[in-house]
Amino acid sequence: MKVFLKGLLYVPCIGLIAFYLYVIALGFYPQVSEQYRAYYIDHSVSMWQG
Amino acid sequence: MKKTGRRTGENIKTAATVFLIFVLSRLLLTFVACAYNYMTQGYAKTWDLLYKFDALWYVDIAENGYQSVPNSVTGYANYAFYPFYPIVLRFMKCILPDRFTTNQIGVIVSNLCTLIAGYVAVQTVRRKYAEDKGYFIAFLIFFAPHTIYFSMTYTEAMFLMFTALFFYCCGRKHFFLASVAAFFAAFTRIAGVFLVFSLLLFQYEAEYGWSVSRSKLSGFIKGIFARPLRLLGLLICPLGIFGYFYYLYRLVGDVWASAHIQVAWHNSYGSVLRTLFYNLLDSGSGTSSQYWALYAIFGITMFAYLCYKKEFAAAIFGFLAVGISLRTDAIAIARYIMGNFSVYIALYELLRNRQQAKTVVMSTSIIVTGLMYYMWFAGECYFIF
Numbered sequence: 487m488k489v490f491l492k493g494l495l496y497v498p499c500i501g502l503i504a505f506y507l508y509v510i511a512l513g514f515y516p517q518v519s520e521q522y523r524a525y526y527i528d529h530s531v532s533m534w535q536g
Numbered sequence: 537m538k539k540t541g542r543r544t545g546e547n548i549k550t551a552a553t554v555f556l557i558f559v560l561s562r563l564l565l566t567f568v569a570c571a572y573n574y575m576t577q578g579y580a581k582t583w584d585l586l587y588k589f590d591a592l593w594y595v596d597i598a599e600n601g602y603q604s605v606p607n608s609v610t611g612y613a614n615y616a617f618y619p620f621y622p623i624v625l626r627f628m629k630c631i632l633p634d635r636f637t638t639n640q641i642g643v644i645v646s647n648l649c650t651l652i653a654g655y656v657a658v659q660t661v662r663r664k665y666a667e668d669k670g671y672f673i674a675f676l677i678f679f680a681p682h683t684i685y686f687s688m689t690y691t692e693a694m695f696l697m698f699t700a701l702f703f704y705c706c707g708r709k710h711f712f713l714a715s716v717a718a719f720f721a722a723f724t725r726i727a728g729v730f731l732v733f734s735l736l737l738f739q740y741e742a743e744y745g746w747s748v749s750r751s752k753l754s755g756f757i758k759g760i761f762a763r764p765l766r767l768l769g770l771l772i773c774p775l776g777i778f779g780y781f782y783y784l785y786r787l788v789g790d791v792w793a794s795a796h797i798q799v800a801w802h803n804s805y806g807s808v809l810r811t812l813f814y815n816l817l818d819s820g821s822g823t824s825s826q827y828w829a830l831y832a833i834f835g836i837t838m839f840a841y842l843c844y845k846k847e848f849a850a851a852i853f854g855f856l857a858v859g860i861s862l863r864t865d866a867i868a869i870a871r872y873i874m875g876n877f878s879v880y881i882a883l884y885e886l887l888r889n890r891q892q893a894k895t896v897v898m899s900t901s902i903i904v905t906g907l908m909y910y911m912w913f914a915g916e917c918y919f920i921f
Contacts, residue, residue: 492764509781
């Protein structure tokens, strides 16, 4: 029983690791406008023109 | 039974004393507010005098939620501010009578958090130094310069409370509870996420002391994976903040929006040394920048002192939490340093056996904090910002 409960605790651990990896992966693919990308991410323009 | 009763009595006495010091500190705040009203022939309420700068952002988030598009003129957006504190304000607004404004609720919540932080801090130092009364650390939390933010609608007080709880739980070796405190700290301010490194160091110290070898390190790492509760504790620390990042992706389309938006406020120097160098010698903000840079050096020195005292877990939290801000700029660094519980541990350890220095620090703190409140009310507060 104790071993089973201990094993069960790994389930949320795996879930959390998967969630963190998923969020980090999303960070590589921002879904934003061109203006947003240029000003906030690439810093290729110096003025926000939202 | 008798022992438990004695301990309860002792805890009540401690709570009463901490409360008394807290009331004295808020008496100073109210006195300065009266003095300010007298000097300006005004009748502003203390709540309203405190309601400035970031407090407006937190009230806006609590009342209207996060905006999906930055301001078209300034480029600012309220998602630069982390969510747990506004969530609490919104919840309290729902359960309290309508006569309370969101700012008033923020002031109440922050003061309550400060009081709890003071009490927990006293209990934390008593665990280490059983012979000490420990009230000096509560005094520092209530009176030290740049603690004025603990009495207004800012996240500093709540963040300090959770970090104090974290160090208290780690001191008692309640590591899972410490993880829960770290989770809330990181949900309040992103710097809280660094508590995960402190947690690892506390756990290592509990098992091996400060003796380090390859076999002990590998044994420690294996131990984490062999004990799922310990692993879960480490993994829940950043959950709140990752949840917020995911929310930002859904709202704005950018996971790192809260970091990217900072560019609208100021440019980044890119490294701690560059920040210190340019702020000390060559910054557009003049003396304010020099003050912040010197304050940063004070903070770093305090964290180095913690290393000297072998308080590595507190030191690493201080270095990382302040370092992440310094990578960008030194602006408002005094607030971040005095909102970091590690500084209070360092100051306490440094001064606990130096009665004269303690008296000087206490007297200076009261005068400087009174002055800072006045400057805040007057709005001439750029350097204490």
